Amino acid sequence: MPESQSLQPTFVSFPRGALSGQGEVVLVDREAGVVVTDATPFHPVDHTWPDQPGDSGVLSVGGDRVVVTEAVMAALGDDGAFAVGTDIPVKRGADGWTWLVAHRIEGDIPASVTVGATAVLEVDAARRGALSRGHTACHLASLALDAALADLWHKETGVDPLGHPDFEGRANQTSFIHVDGSVDEYRLGKSLRKAGFDSAGFADSLEARQDRINELLAGWVAAGGESRIDVEGPSITDRRTWRSVLPEGEVGFLCGGTHVRSLQAFASITVALDLSDPQLLVMTTSVTPA
Numbered sequence: 001m002p003e004s005q006s007l008q009p010t011f012v013s014f015p016r017g018a019l020s021g022q023g024e025v026v027l028v029d030r031e032a033g034v035v036v037t038d039a040t041p042f043h044p045v046d047h048t049w050p051d052q053p054g055d056s057g058v059l060s061v062g063g064d065r066v067v068v069t070e071a072v073m074a075a076l077g078d079d080g081a082f083a084v085g086t087d088i089p090v091k092r093g094a095d096g097w098t099w100l101v102a103h104r105i106e107g108d109i110p111a112s113v114t115v116g117a118t119a120v121l122e123v124d125a126a127r128r129g130a131l132s133r134g135h136t137a138c139h140l141a142s143l144a145l146d147a148a149l150a151d152l153w154h155k156e157t158g159v160d161p162l163g164h165p166d167f168e169g170r171a172n173q174t175s176f177i178h179v180d181g182s183v184d185e186y187r188l189g190k191s192l193r194k195a196g197f198d199s200a201g202f203a204d205s206l207e208a209r210q211d212r213i214n215e216l217l218a219g220w221v222a223a224g225g226e227s228r229i230d231v232e233g234p235s236i237t238d239r240r241t242w243r244s245v246l247p248e249g250e251v252g253f254l255c256g257g258t259h260v261r262s263l264q265a266f267a268s269i270t271v272a273l274d275l276s277d278p279q280l281l282v283m284t285t286s287v288t289p290a
Contacts, residue, residue: 136260
């Protein structure tokens with residue numbers, strides 16, 4: 001059983017870009033190899049939509065410095081059950097659970113790391129920056145993809161933040177953010193064709209569509225607009241929205257990840273489209289940092 005005290009949802013400072021902070025240790029599970037503090041700058045990987053990896057870094061208590069291999073979501077049930085990462089049996093925010101950020105520790109947790117101790121938390125800044133660039137670029141690429149495919153829809157459908165048919169929302173099945181890039185997969189099946197999307201026309205014009213996406217991305221990067229995260233509260237369960245200013249106007253998505261503060265962080269963003277499987281579009285987004 002983990003050592004713990006009465007818990008509240010973890011307060012997080014990563015939405016405002018924090019890379020360091022202090023927190024009181026509120027739970028230690030030596031068997032699972034995780035430490036929970038009441039507040040943290042670490043961004044955790046989401047157990048239900050694990051698109052962005054969790055932050056890594058260092059946690060220090062007294063003279064002991066331990067490596068945090070990854071921050072993950074954790075949850076403590078009202079019945080005392082404690083679950084970490086993919087072992088959590090419910091979606092984030094479900095009633096009857098307190099939602100936490102757990103820090104996975106490399107090796108054994110030192111004896112000094114006990115409930116009530118003060119921990120200093122330091123995020124790997126270079127990795128965070130590269131993941132943030134990857135996540136912002138992923139969102140921008142999805143908007144450019146929607147715009148480039150807009151004329152292929154022959155029925156009314158939902159729209160994205162720029163008012164284009166929401167191909168991203170309808171077809172995306174997986175998204176993975178990595179250092180300075182991302183990979184997204186889109187299912188081009190019967191349901192999408194029934195919704196009015198011309199999959200055959202897309203395949204016939206793939207190269208032109210890719211060129212159009214990259215043209216849009218180059219223009220948005222050149223404009224160098226603001227990028228930010230708006231939050232409804234300080235805890236890990238409060239809603240967060242990514243917003244960015246583009247020449248066409250301000251856009252936004254609900255998003256739990258981290259992002260750059262300005263599109264000036266990019267020298268370029270480019271995508272490559274792969275339709276080797278006619279039922280599956282793979283879009284690979286690559287970033288060159290400024």
